[in-house]
Amino acid sequence: MTGQVRTVDGRVAGRRGQATRQKLLDCLREMLDTSPYRDVKVIDVARMAGTSPATFYQYFQDVESAILEIANDMAKDGQRLKALTEDQGWTGKGGYAAAEALVDGFLEFWQEYEPILRVVDLASAEGDKRFYKVRQSILTAVTTGLTEAIEEVQAKGKTGEEVAANAMAGTLVAMLAAVSGHQKGFETWKIKMKDVRPALSTLVFMGITGKKPPR
Amino acid sequence: MTGQVRTVDGRVAGRRGQATRQKLLDCLREMLDTSPYRDVKVIDVARMAGTSPATFYQYFQDVESAILEIANDMAKDGQRLKALTEDQGWTGKGGYAAAEALVDGFLEFWQEYEPILRVVDLASAEGDKRFYKVRQSILTAVTTGLTEAIEEVQAKGKTGEEVAANAMAGTLVAMLAAVSGHQKGFETWKIKMKDVRPALSTLVFMGITGKKPPR
DNA sequence: ATCCGATCTGACTGATCGTCAGATTTCTGC
DNA sequence: GCAGAAATCTGACGATCAGTCAGATCGGAT
CATH class of the missing domain: 1.10.357.10 (Tetracycline Repressor, domain 2)
Incomplete structure (x- = not known):
C-alpha cells in the first residue's frame, strides 16, 4: 500500500531520485527546526540540498505536501x-x-x-x-x-x-x-x-x- | 499614553488618514476570517479597502504589525x-x-x-x-x-x-x-x-x- | 481662488513561485 | 565498452507579490 515513491507527474522514482527526494526532506526538516514555517522558501531548501527549485517540484506538489510527508x-x-x-x-x-x-x-x-x-x-x-x-x-x-x-x-x-x-x-x-x-x-x-x-x-x-x- | 495614531514615518495621522487606516484594519480582519493567515496578501487587503498597497505601508510596517494592532x-x-x-x-x-x-x-x-x-x-x-x-x-x-x-x-x-x-x-x-x-x-x-x-x-x-x- | 500640508498612488526593483523544454546523468542490452 | 533509452536535473522564463519613492492629488484654511 505504501508502495513506490512517485514523482509529481506519476513516474516511479529510481535510486538516484529517491536519494534526492530524501535529501530534500531532510533539509526541509532541518530548516523547520530553525526557521519559522512561513519563512521556509523552496529556494532555500533546494539550495541547502545542493539542487535547484525545479527539482523540488519534481518530487513535491508544494512545500506543504513535503511537510505532510514528514x-x-x-x-x-x-x-x-x-x-x-x-x-x-x-x-x-x-x-x-x-x-x-x-x-x-x-x-x-x-x-x-x-x-x-x-x-x-x-x-x-x-x-x-x-x-x-x-x-x-x-x-x-x-x-x-x-x-x-x-x-x-x-x-x-x-x-x-x-x-x-x-x-x-x-x-x-x-x-x-x-x-x-x-x-x-x-x-x-x-x-x-x-x-x-x-x-x-x-x-x-x-x-x-x-x-x-x-x- | 495610547497617544496619536502615527504613520510609519512618524507623522501624526489626520482625520482622513485615520479613516483609511481603520478601513485597512477592518478589511484585514475580515480577510483573516475567511483565508488562512499565510494567504493574506497586502495587495488583497489594499484592494478590498479600495486603496493601493503603498497606502498600506504608510500605516503599517508589515502585515504582522497590523495584525498585532488588532x-x-x-x-x-x-x-x-x-x-x-x-x-x-x-x-x-x-x-x-x-x-x-x-x-x-x-x-x-x-x-x-x-x-x-x-x-x-x-x-x-x-x-x-x-x-x-x-x-x-x-x-x-x-x-x-x-x-x-x-x-x-x-x-x-x-x-x-x-x-x-x-x-x-x-x-x-x-x-x-x-x-x-x-x-x-x-x-x-x-x-x-x-x-x-x-x-x-x-x-x-x-x-x-x-x-x-x-x- | 490660492496655497500648503496631508494623503494617496503609479511605477519600479527585487525576490520567489511554479513550469517547461532541453541538457545531463545513469541505466540497459548487446 | 558503447549506443540508445530512460531517468533526472536545471536554466530560463512569465507571473505574482513585497516594499519603496517621487510626484500627483486632495481638502481645508485663508
Whole structure:
C-alpha cells in the first residue's frame, strides 16, 4: 500500500531520485527546526540540498505536501502513545503511575517533533484536511483509549450521572497536547516543567477516576 | 499614553488618514476570517479597502504589525476573563458554578476572536516576542488569578504535599485555551461541545479544590 | 481662488513561485 | 565498452507579490 515513491507527474522514482527526494526532506526538516514555517522558501531548501527549485517540484506538489510527508512518518511513530492508555488498571497507585507514564509519553513526543507539530497544528486549525487527518490519527487513538478507560471506571463506580466519557477523554488529550506544545512557554513563565508534570498527571487521574490521586 | 495614531514615518495621522487606516484594519480582519493567515496578501487587503498597497505601508510596517494592532485590542477585551477568577468561593456548589462561568468565558472569547487567536498562537509559538506578549497578557491574568485561588484552597485544606499551585493554574489555563481553540475540531469528532463544557468545568473544579464537584 | 500640508498612488526593483523544454546523468542490452 | 533509452536535473522564463519613492492629488484654511 505504501508502495513506490512517485514523482509529481506519476513516474516511479529510481535510486538516484529517491536519494534526492530524501535529501530534500531532510533539509526541509532541518530548516523547520530553525526557521519559522512561513519563512521556509523552496529556494532555500533546494539550495541547502545542493539542487535547484525545479527539482523540488519534481518530487513535491508544494512545500506543504513535503511537510505532510514528514508529518505522516511522525504520526506513525505517534501510534505508540495509544499503548499507554491500554490495559492499565487506572485505579489506586497503579493508576496514578499509568497517568504519569501517559503524561511523560506526550511530553517527550511533543518535544521530539515540536517544529512539525507546530505546522500540523496551524495547518489543521486553518482547515487543511490533510493535516487535520494527521493530527487526528495521533490524537484519536489516545482519545478512544482513554474513553474506554473512563467508561470502565464509570461502570464500576456507577455513581449515577457522570460527565460524558468521550468529552472528558477529548478534553484531557487536548490538555496534554496543549501543555506539551507549550513547554518552552511554561518555562519562560516562572512555572517549572518539574511542577507541571504532577499537575498534569493529577488532572488525568482525576479526570478518569473522579478521585484525588493517592499519595 | 495610547497617544496619536502615527504613520510609519512618524507623522501624526489626520482625520482622513485615520479613516483609511481603520478601513485597512477592518478589511484585514475580515480577510483573516475567511483565508488562512499565510494567504493574506497586502495587495488583497489594499484592494478590498479600495486603496493601493503603498497606502498600506504608510500605516503599517508589515502585515504582522497590523495584525498585532488588532490583537492588542483583543487583549484589552480579554482582561475581562481575569474577573472570572476573582472573589469566587471555589468551594461547594458555588465553586462549581464559578468554574462553569470561567469555562463559558473562555469558550465565548475564543469563539469571538478565533482567527486572530490562531495567528497569535502561531506567531508566538514561532518565537515572535510581540505576539507572545499579547498571548501572555491574556493568559497571565487568568493564571495568576487561579493560582491565588488554588493557594487559598490549599491553605485551608492543609493536606500536606500538594501540586504546585502555579503549575496547576497554568495547566488549567492551557487546557481551557486549547479546548476553546479547537471547538470545531471537537464537533468534527463525534464529541459534542455540550458534553465538553461539563468535562472542562469538572476538571477546573477538581484542579482547584482537589475534590469531585457536588451534584 | 490660492496655497500648503496631508494623503494617496503609479511605477519600479527585487525576490520567489511554479513550469517547461532541453541538457545531463545513469541505466540497459548487446 | 558503447549506443540508445530512460531517468533526472536545471536554466530560463512569465507571473505574482513585497516594499519603496517621487510626484500627483486632495481638502481645508485663508
